[in-house]
Amino acid sequence: MNLMQEIGRLVAHAARPAEPGDPAPAGEVELGYEARYLRRRSLDLADGRSLLVDLPEPVSLRDGDRLVLAGGGQIAVRAAPEPLAEIAAEGARLARLAWHVGNRHTPAQVLEGRLRVQRDHVLEDMLARLGAAVVHVEAPFEPEGGAYGHGRTHGHSHSHDPHANPNAHIPHRHDPV
Structure with missing residues (x-):
């Protein structure tokens, strides 16, 4: 158990789109468009708990995406009005x-x-x-992504490495049309 877990703070080290069959989230965080572009930040969850997001690279989160907790579980991201x-x-x-x-x-x-x-x-x-x-x-606010990325126009993807995955440039859709 690390120090952050000992003092009762949740920590997320990964982000990903929601998937069918995901378990119920351990909490939710509501963020506006600009706040959904993040790498390292402290966030307050809807239930008042604190979450430290410490991702390896900046990500652009969309409504429904999940922050994956270090000790297991997920936090659902909601797009704020x-x-x-x-x-x-x-x-x-x-x-x-x-x-x-x-x-x-x-x-x-x-x-x-x-x-x-x-x-x-x-x-x-x-x-x-x-x-x-x-x-x-x-x-x-859920704007279109750029031609080479999703969410922002500067090529971000959810940790897809185009060198490791030749199809990483093909976006997946996880929002209703």
Whole structure:
């Protein structure tokens, strides 16, 4: 037993997507988009316990992912609601708006007939001028990953080594469509 376990603190040294048949989690932590990119941090669980996350490399966590506890068990990660702008338009106009958002390297969540982005009055004004209906919402933010990674646009994966696994670049989907 290490010192952290002796003083009653939980420690996680690994992260992974949730899988069918996973046991019930030993706890939950709710984090916003920016807070779900982490390597080493102390977190407060929903039940008040403290968790030390000490991962070998930074990871981008999505809603439902699991932090694996050193002594066994898992902590479920939940995406916290946060202030977002929802951008709506029809057909080709929405595609054009998505192009402008992507051209600015802005993380965006793609939903049926609309996009969600973090609030930015300059971007929102530009999109409204291009014909978007813009409304403010409070919702979990789960933007698309980059072409070579998931969750963030800088190639992160859940500890996949492309040299060890030639298919590591093929993303897995663990969120409902």
